[in-house]
Amino acid sequence: MLERDWRDSAAEAKLSPAAIKHLEQEKVLMTSDEFLQCYQAYLPGYSTRHDGEAGPPALPYFITTDALFQAYAWCLQKGTARMETAHAGQLREYLGVLMASLNKIDSLVEGDAAQIQKAKEMALFVVGVAAVLMDAKVQIKSEALRREVEQEAARVRRAQGMTWPERLKVSPKDPSSLDYTLFKPVGLYAGDELMEQYFRAVRWLQLAPFRAASNEHMLAAAMLSLSHSQQRLLKLNLDKDVAERFEDRQTRLEALAGQCNGAKVLRCAFLPPDTPSKKAAEWIQEAREWLMETKGSTENSVGVAITTSPRSRLDNDLSAHVIQPSALTDAMLLEKLSQAKGPSYFPDTLSIASWLGSDYAAEWEKADSKATGIRKDAQQWLLQKSPSIHQEGLMLLRQLVMPQPADAPAYMKSRSWQAKSCQTVLSAWAQSRHVWALQAQPQYSVGAGLREWPAFVERYPDFFVGLANLCQKAARIMEVPESEAVVNERIARKLHQMANDYAAQAVSSEQHVSEAWMTTLEMLLLAGAKYQEGDYTDPAAVTKFTRIMRESAEVIARCEGLTRHPVAQKLRERLAENRKVPWDDLERICLQLAVLAHKQARELPPTAEESRWLLAFGTNLSDFSDCHFTSPRDNVPKAVRVFTNPELGKALTVGIGRPRFLYVLHPWKGKEVLCRGAVLPYLERHEMKPLTDDEWRNSLHDAQNPPIQPEWIGPLMVK
Numbered sequence: 001m002l003e004r005d006w007r008d009s010a011a012e013a014k015l016s017p018a019a020i021k022h023l024e025q026e027k028v029l030m031t032s033d034e035f036l037q038c039y040q041a042y043l044p045g046y047s048t049r050h051d052g053e054a055g056p057p058a059l060p061y062f063i064t065t066d067a068l069f070q071a072y073a074w075c076l077q078k079g080t081a082r083m084e085t086a087h088a089g090q091l092r093e094y095l096g097v098l099m100a101s102l103n104k105i106d107s108l109v110e111g112d113a114a115q116i117q118k119a120k121e122m123a124l125f126v127v128g129v130a131a132v133l134m135d136a137k138v139q140i141k142s143e144a145l146r147r148e149v150e151q152e153a154a155r156v157r158r159a160q161g162m163t164w165p166e167r168l169k170v171s172p173k174d175p176s177s178l179d180y181t182l183f184k185p186v187g188l189y190a191g192d193e194l195m196e197q198y199f200r201a202v203r204w205l206q207l208a209p210f211r212a213a214s215n216e217h218m219l220a221a222a223m224l225s226l227s228h229s230q231q232r233l234l235k236l237n238l239d240k241d242v243a244e245r246f247e248d249r250q251t252r253l254e255a256l257a258g259q260c261n262g263a264k265v266l267r268c269a270f271l272p273p274d275t276p277s278k279k280a281a282e283w284i285q286e287a288r289e290w291l292m293e294t295k296g297s298t299e300n301s302v303g304v305a306i307t308t309s310p311r312s313r314l315d316n317d318l319s320a321h322v323i324q325p326s327a328l329t330d331a332m333l334l335e336k337l338s339q340a341k342g343p344s345y346f347p348d349t350l351s352i353a354s355w356l357g358s359d360y361a362a363e364w365e366k367a368d369s370k371a372t373g374i375r376k377d378a379q380q381w382l383l384q385k386s387p388s389i390h391q392e393g394l395m396l397l398r399q400l401v402m403p404q405p406a407d408a409p410a411y412m413k414s415r416s417w418q419a420k421s422c423q424t425v426l427s428a429w430a431q432s433r434h435v436w437a438l439q440a441q442p443q444y445s446v447g448a449g450l451r452e453w454p455a456f457v458e459r460y461p462d463f464f465v466g467l468a469n470l471c472q473k474a475a476r477i478m479e480v481p482e483s484e485a486v487v488n489e490r491i492a493r494k495l496h497q498m499a500n501d502y503a504a505q506a507v508s509s510e511q512h513v514s515e516a517w518m519t520t521l522e523m524l525l526l527a528g529a530k531y532q533e534g535d536y537t538d539p540a541a542v543t544k545f546t547r548i549m550r551e552s553a554e555v556i557a558r559c560e561g562l563t564r565h566p567v568a569q570k571l572r573e574r575l576a577e578n579r580k581v582p583w584d585d586l587e588r589i590c591l592q593l594a595v596l597a598h599k600q601a602r603e604l605p606p607t608a609e610e611s612r613w614l615l616a617f618g619t620n621l622s623d624f625s626d627c628h629f630t631s632p633r634d635n636v637p638k639a640v641r642v643f644t645n646p647e648l649g650k651a652l653t654v655g656i657g658r659p660r661f662l663y664v665l666h667p668w669k670g671k672e673v674l675c676r677g678a679v680l681p682y683l684e685r686h687e688m689k690p691l692t693d694d695e696w697r698n699s700l701h702d703a704q705n706p707p708i709q710p711e712w713i714g715p716l717m718v719k
Contacts, residue, residue: 002060002452006665006674009059013674015663018718023674027411027665028420030679030716034658036632037625038067038678041661042455042618048661061455061617062664062675063593065400065463066424070636070659070680071586071624072467073431076389079478079581080256080435081188081195087249088134088198089486094246095131095201097238099138101227102127104236108226108271109219111280119219119280121145125167126208126322127224129153130201156200159184170214178207179442179644181690187437187640190692194493199438202323206441209319210265212291215284221320222269222283229271245481250324255477257326257439258388263294265320291318325441329381329391330355330429334643336374338445343647345445349654349684350712351375352429353422356382356394358401360418364712389474393432396466397425409667412459419716420662420679427680430654434640445645453606455614456666456675461594468590475583488556491575495553499546524548527570582623589620603669634658636680639696639707650686655707657681657700683707 010020015029023029033048040046042061102123109116124140128149131138133156140146152165162177169176182203189199210221226232233240254260268287330352338345353361355375367375382395400421404412411417433440457464502520529548552568555561562569596610606614613620622629639655662679665672683700685691685707691699699707 002668002671002673006672009674010663013059013663013676016718019663022416022718023663023665026414026416026715027409027672028414028416028716029663029718030420030423030681030713031661031663032717033661035661035678036634036658037622037627037636038070038659038680039618039621039625039629040632041067041659041676041678042621043629044615044618046618060453060666060673060675061614062662062666062677063455063457063614063617064424064662064677064679065458065460066427066659066662066679067621067677068464068467068590068593069424069428070431071589071621072471073428073435074624075471075581075583075586076432076435076474077188079474079583082581083252083478083480084189084195084198084438085192085490086480086482086486088194089482089490090242090245090249090480091130091198091201092134092136093239093242093483093486095127095134095136096138097233097242098224098227099124099127099131099136099140100238101233101236102223103139103141105223105227108277109223109280109283110277115216115219116280119216120223122167122216123220123223123227125149125152125165126205126210126220129156129208130205130322133157133201133204134197155180156183156204165208168208170211170217181688182207182442184690184692186690186692187434187638189438190694194490202438205323206321206325209321210268210287212288212318212320218268218284218287218291219280221265222287224322225266225269225287226271226276226283228266231271231273241483248480252477252480253439254326254388256389256474257436258328258390259326260324261327261441262324263291263318263320264324265322268320287320291320294320326388326390326436326439328433328436328440329388329394330433331440331443331642332381333375333378334443336378337371338443338643340370340374343445343645346645346648346650346686347643347652349426349429349652349682349710350422353401353425355379356398356401356425358418358422358425359403360401360415361422361712389470389477390432390436392466392470392473394429396463396470397428399460399463399466400425409459410672411664411666415715419713423679423682423713423716426654426682427656430640430656430682431638431680433642433654434638437640440642442641443643445643445647452611453600453614453668454611455617456600456664456668456673457593457597458677459597459601461597464590464594464597468587468594471583471587471590475581478581485559487576488559488572491572492553492557494575495549495556495571499549499553502549503542503546520545523571523574524567527574528567586624634697635693637697637700638693639683639685639691641690644688646688649688651688651690653685653687653691653696655683655685655696657683657707681709682713683709 007020010023019029019031035041035048042063045058102120105120106116121142124145125148128138128140129152132149132153140149148167159180162179164174164176164178183200185196185199189195210217212218228243230240230243233243250260268290269283333351333355334347337347337351348365350361350365351367351371354365354367355378382391384391387395498520524545529545548567552565552571555565555568556572562572592613619629625633626635627633636659637655637657639653641651641653643652657680659678660681662677664675664677666675699705
């Protein structure tokens, strides 16, 4: 295979004369052929043709950084979903405890009863909306306030329009407006009821402000802070551990996405051990002074920007929030550029690639001296002593756009490769931002014998090693301790859902649904459920198995008597184990690719084991997707809105499309070998409408208004 003339291979692969000419000049080519999952490009004999004709010839694989970063992003998304599901259960518990404590806060505040009641109702309103969104069991004694909370929760669920809750206004002339479209669950939070509840509740607590300009707001903030105090929770015989877990959540997310941005309501007042009761004016002064001090320390710290708000600000207005979003490093760059450019600014994502070191991106961007200076100054943000996982990922991507060494293959020195590397960086960035959709604050303007290599590895061994390290760190940070009650509630909910799906799957003829049905059946049999001879889809058998799942769910939810129900006990053990994200497996793959990249650079032959491993690469890569390698799902395309300018009526939504083939002329012992791999096309849209992943995927081939493929990708493709 490696001895053939590459032009013969290209002709048999049915590449056009123009494509062959492009390969001859540039050594690398991305085609417009689409498929569903990156691993398919590494399956023997795979073709995108569906007309019965022969597919492309057997070409050596070309293993790309795109394919591995997509596997990393899949693990990151799965790990984040697993972690956030645990956080959701913890948040529901926490809101219940916080509301119970807040209901008894009156004894700590002295002064005007009307002022105290008004501030208390504001605090109850903010927490109550989040609690209703989470279906938490809380008590709101005032019927009028309860209706107001439920009405606001309904507005949040609708996720439409712009307005401002009367309860949160500082004055009747307050010009603020809240963009309710921000409450639409997107990314990994869409499609799951609990995660959608969690998304809305967290986004609400991120956006509902306690503003320094208002005494009522500051007193409400102080009341919340006092209600959160562990000393206070102990005195009221409430579970202080839920408050600790809530704080652990913030610490964990900061390690993953970045240092939190903004002032914490729950730290604005402290309960003295001797005389906890104070006058309202003293609590207000303490909260306001704390907010002013926090503002100063935040502005002076390296790597933290004040991100623009989705509401109009009053002059000299400062706010604190119950939950703070993370200050993602790339978002800080966009913020600085927005501040410098003014209200007409709209991002060019090439700014991200050029900031990370792509000369190709900088050339296409043609930025003015002000933007160039901002990017240069912002380089320090990538060099913090304790970077987040997201920031380490950005630093890792820098390796892909650095100038090539003298001994690099010819294809890595071509202009097309520069375009490919720029696309890889931005596709990886879009995937990372997709994972942190909720953490990022919305931005608005202001062996024996020689063997042939069956695959070649993109020559970035340090990138693969760095990605392996990221896998290890992310796995460690994402381990969330869950109470037994939260685990049991999650598993019981899963079993009820599986029971509902099982009955529907039994009569379905769709292959992937049938496989899911068989998986459920296998799980039940392994758990000890008795099976009698007969048709799997017999109504009696279906009824029996769905009943077993529902009864087991009830036993698990009660958190007692599991030993008397061995099937339920084994189902619980099985479902708890199934949630493990394969970080270790991806780490091993990355390290193996780093070794192979070094070996190929020295033109050494593979061992028999290495050859077999590379031939099975597509199958191994399929483990980092939501599908079996024989049944790929169309769920790779994803997008996230990262910037909005209402003045222009535009929002920047960045994303990726379906995988595409990448052809490369790889040098091997004085010859050039045609290889084929997978890349992920970077795309963007500029409409104001927020998009779920399903809506983005459905728009990919919209004849009237498809996503934008930036002009700078042009050199990578045939015109």
